[in-house]
Amino acid sequence: MNINNYLYLSAILFTIGAVGVVVRRNAIVVFMCVELMLNAANLTLVTFSRINGTLDGQVVAFFTMVVAACEVVVGLAIIVTIYRSRRSASIDDASLLKR
Amino acid sequence: MATNNGLVYLIALPLFGALSLLLLGRRADKWGHLLATALSASSFGVGLIQLSGMLGRSTESRPVTQKLFSWISVGSFNVDASLLLDQLSICFVLLITGVGTLIHIYSISYMSHDHDRRRFFAYLNLFIAAMLLLVLGDSYLNLYVGWEGVGLASYLLIGFWNQKPAYATASKKAFVMNRIGDMGLSFAIMIAFASLGTVSFAGVKEHAHHASESTMTAIGIMLLVAAVGKSAQFPLQAWLGDAMAGPTPVSALIHAATMVTAGVYLIVRSNFVFDAAPTAQLLVVIVGAITLMFGALVGTAKDDIKKALAASTMSQIGYMILGAGLGPAGYAFAIMHLLTHGFFKAGMFLGAGSVMHGMNDEVNMRKYGALRKFMPITFITFGLGYLAIIGVPPFAGFYSKDMLIETAFNAGGIKGILLGSTALLGAAITAFYMTRVMILTFTSSKRWDDSQHPHESPILMWLPMAILAIGSVTSGFLLSRGSALKNWLEPLFESHGEHEELLSPMVVSGLALLMVAIGVAIAVMKYQLSDVDSVAPVDVSVFTRIARRDLLQDDINEALFMRPGQVITAALVKVDESVVDGAVRGIGQMAIGSGTSLRKTQTGFVRSYAMLILVGAAALITAIWVVTQ
Numbered sequence: 221m222n223i224n225n226y227l228y229l230s231a232i233l234f235t236i237g238a239v240g241v242v243v244r245r246n247a248i249v250v251f252m253c254v255e256l257m258l259n260a261a262n263l264t265l266v267t268f269s270r271i272n273g274t275l276d277g278q279v280v281a282f283f284t285m286v287v288a289a290c291e292v293v294v295g296l297a298i299i300v301t302i303y304r305s306r307r308s309a310s311i312d313d314a315s316l317l318k319r
Numbered sequence: 320m321a322t323n324n325g326l327v328y329l330i331a332l333p334l335f336g337a338l339s340l341l342l343l344g345r346r347a348d349k350w351g352h353l354l355a356t357a358l359s360a361s362s363f364g365v366g367l368i369q370l371s372g373m374l375g376r377s378t379e380s381r382p383v384t385q386k387l388f389s390w391i392s393v394g395s396f397n398v399d400a401s402l403l404l405d406q407l408s409i410c411f412v413l414l415i416t417g418v419g420t421l422i423h424i425y426s427i428s429y430m431s432h433d434h435d436r437r438r439f440f441a442y443l444n445l446f447i448a449a450m451l452l453l454v455l456g457d458s459y460l461n462l463y464v465g466w467e468g469v470g471l472a473s474y475l476l477i478g479f480w481n482q483k484p485a486y487a488t489a490s491k492k493a494f495v496m497n498r499i500g501d502m503g504l505s506f507a508i509m510i511a512f513a514s515l516g517t518v519s520f521a522g523v524k525e526h527a528h529h530a531s532e533s534t535m536t537a538i539g540i541m542l543l544v545a546a547v548g549k550s551a552q553f554p555l556q557a558w559l560g561d562a563m564a565g566p567t568p569v570s571a572l573i574h575a576a577t578m579v580t581a582g583v584y585l586i587v588r589s590n591f592v593f594d595a596a597p598t599a600q601l602l603v604v605i606v607g608a609i610t611l612m613f614g615a616l617v618g619t620a621k622d623d624i625k626k627a628l629a630a631s632t633m634s635q636i637g638y639m640i641l642g643a644g645l646g647p648a649g650y651a652f653a654i655m656h657l658l659t660h661g662f663f664k665a666g667m668f669l670g671a672g673s674v675m676h677g678m679n680d681e682v683n684m685r686k687y688g689a690l691r692k693f694m695p696i697t698f699i700t701f702g703l704g705y706l707a708i709i710g711v712p713p714f715a716g717f718y719s720k721d722m723l724i725e726t727a728f729n730a731g732g733i734k735g736i737l738l739g740s741t742a743l744l745g746a747a748i749t750a751f752y753m754t755r756v757m758i759l760t761f762t763s764s765k766r767w768d769d770s771q772h773p774h775e776s777p778i779l780m781w782l783p784m785a786i787l788a789i790g791s792v793t794s795g796f797l798l799s800r801g802s803a804l805k806n807w808l809e810p811l812f813e814s815h816g817e818h819e820e821l822l823s824p825m826v827v828s829g830l831a832l833l834m835v836a837i838g839v840a841i842a843v844m845k846y847q848l849s850d851v852d853s854v855a856p857v858d859v860s861v862f863t864r865i866a867r868r869d870l871l872q873d874d875i876n877e878a879l880f881m882r883p884g885q886v887i888t889a890a891l892v893k894v895d896e897s898v899v900d901g902a903v904r905g906i907g908q909m910a911i912g913s914g915t916s917l918r919k920t921q922t923g924f925v926r927s928y929a930m931l932i933l934v935g936a937a938a939l940i941t942a943i944w945v946v947t948q
Binding site: 238241242243245250311312314315316317318 | 925
């Protein structure tokens with residue numbers, strides 16, 4: 221199988237994630253799209269690691285997973301708190317800092 | 320030149336008085352006036368000791384100096400703060416401390432009801448110290464310190480009752496007009512330094528012969544500007560009349576006897592400059608002649624006794640400046656008139672103060688009259704001063720003024736005739752207005768109402784008046800006997816060839832007496848033999864009206880300088896607001912404007928930020944890709 225297909229797949233996943241972040245209002249969905257983008261990036265790293273025959277990309281992929289896990293913890297906590305106080309998970313409503 | 324370490328005490332004593340009275344504040348209220356008077360008197364004592372020492376030495380070794388400290392030392396330019404006491408300074412030292420002490424004594428009583436008497440005496444002592452520094456400085460720079468010091472003391476004392484806005488304005492006016500003169504003095508110092516490299520009297524005198532005439536003329540004219548400002552000469556004369564806002568002893572000491580004569584001192588002291596600059600000397604004479612007529616004319620129209628005396632002071636100083644401008648022939652007579660004037664004018668001002676004291680501070684002479692019976696001592700002392708100023712022999716003014724008129728006539732050519740006749744006419748007008756003052760105050764019918772209770776002043780007030788009256792009677796005779804003062808001052812001036820005499824002294828004296836008699840006669844006819852209104856008549860000729868307005872001096876100053884000045888100031892304020900402030904505010908507005916327009920991108924929606932990040936990242940990658948291809 222052509223190894224480039226992995227790269228095409230990750231590009232498609234990344235684009236889906238990015239479009240999701242921009243168009244969706246629900247904070248949870250936006251969050252999942254961000255995760256999708258991170259994983260697309262991970263797939264690219266691993267693929268290039270395979271192409272180049274080195275382990276660098278895989279190491280970085282582990283770092284990304286750790287960072288993503290932390291981000292999920294903090295991000296979900298924020299979303300839950302906002303939902304509790306505003307009874308809404310729409311990110312367009314959470315624009316208090318503008319004023 | 321010999322050194323004498325006693326000179327500093329002349330200045331240090333009154334300066335100590337001023338500082339201690341000012342620093343101790345209310346604690347010195349009880350005895351401050353006594354301390355100040357004692358210090359002034361001891362300064363006079365030091366002066367007398369110096370005089371006796373000087374008399375005991377031969378002519379060449381009379382001047383003494385004292386170096387206080389090295390003041391400025393830059394490269395080859397050195398100025399020491401040092402004092403010089405010579406034949407000219409000693410005259411001034413004795414006049415300042417002597418008349419000054421008498422006026423201190425007078426003020427103890429005159430100011431006894433003023434709760435700020437201590438501050439008054441502190442300023443008086445400050446003035447004495449500054450004036451002594453002025454006449455004792457051995458360079459123009461040292462003189463300048465004293466020059467500014469007396470200006471400050473004059474300002475403080477004119478505005479002593481500054482709770483009245485008019486008095487505060489008067490002091491400000493005097494200060495501002497004096498600043499113009501002070502600028503002249505500082506320019507003179509700068510020119511002397513730039514072109515001669517020295518600012519000491521001895522140094523400038525040394526260079527005076529071989530420096531170019533234009534340099535000396537420039538220095539001379541600037542010195543004249545300084546003298547004109549300080550001595551209230553035309554065209555900077557307008558402040559003197561308003562300066563009468565100060566307490567009367569101040570008018571007697573500062574604005575009659577001493578400070579206003581500083582200009583005469585400056586010109587006589589700088590005789591070497593003016594001898595080398597005929598143009599500047601001619602200007603001095605012209606200023607003197609104009610002012611002596613100006614003051615005399617204003618004096619004829621004033622109803623305020625102090626302002627009439629102030630106009631007379633201006634006129635008499637005009638005589639002195641005229642004499643000082645006549646060169647070596649006139650210096651000694653200018654100083655002689657200065658000394659005799661110090662006696663009789665101070666005496667008359669104190670007399671005016673005594674009258675005001677007895678008349679509830681009324682100054683309008685039209686509300687006086689017949690005070691001879693109520694104030695006999697004041698009448699006699701004032702009368703002796705009056706006889707001295709109009710120049711009746713054998714009183715002081717006769718000798719000094721006659722000499723000046725005679726010297727003016729002998730100046731030669733058309734100039735001499737013009738100056739001499741001006742001085743003669745001035746003498747006639749002087750006789751007229753002083754007789755008017757005398758009649759309106761003391762001899763004419765009573766014009767005050769019964770709420771006034773005129774009474775003679777206490778001994779502390781009339782004693783100084785009496786001593787000054789004795790001076791007014793005898794000083795002229797003593798100073799001119801055997802040309803005493805002339806010979807005393809002779810070594811300071813360049814010797815000069817005798818002028819041919821246009822008129823003999825006898826003829827001049829005869830003419831002067833004739834003019835005086837005419838002046839007195841007119842005044843007697845106008846005021847003694849006919850009734851005087853207690854309110855100034857309003858339907859008077861245009862000349863009287865102009866004279867009452869001080870020959871329009873304020874109107875001219877306001878039209879020529881004040882209003883255009885105000886317009887320029889307003890324009891500058893506009894420029895400041897629109898250009899300078901505009902630039903500063905514009906920068907602020909620009910920052911605010913760009914901030915406002917950039918803020919529109921901050922929508923507050925997370926999704927739009929994400930979109931921007933995405934687009935930015937895509938653009939960055941595209942750019943990198945394009946560049947690397």
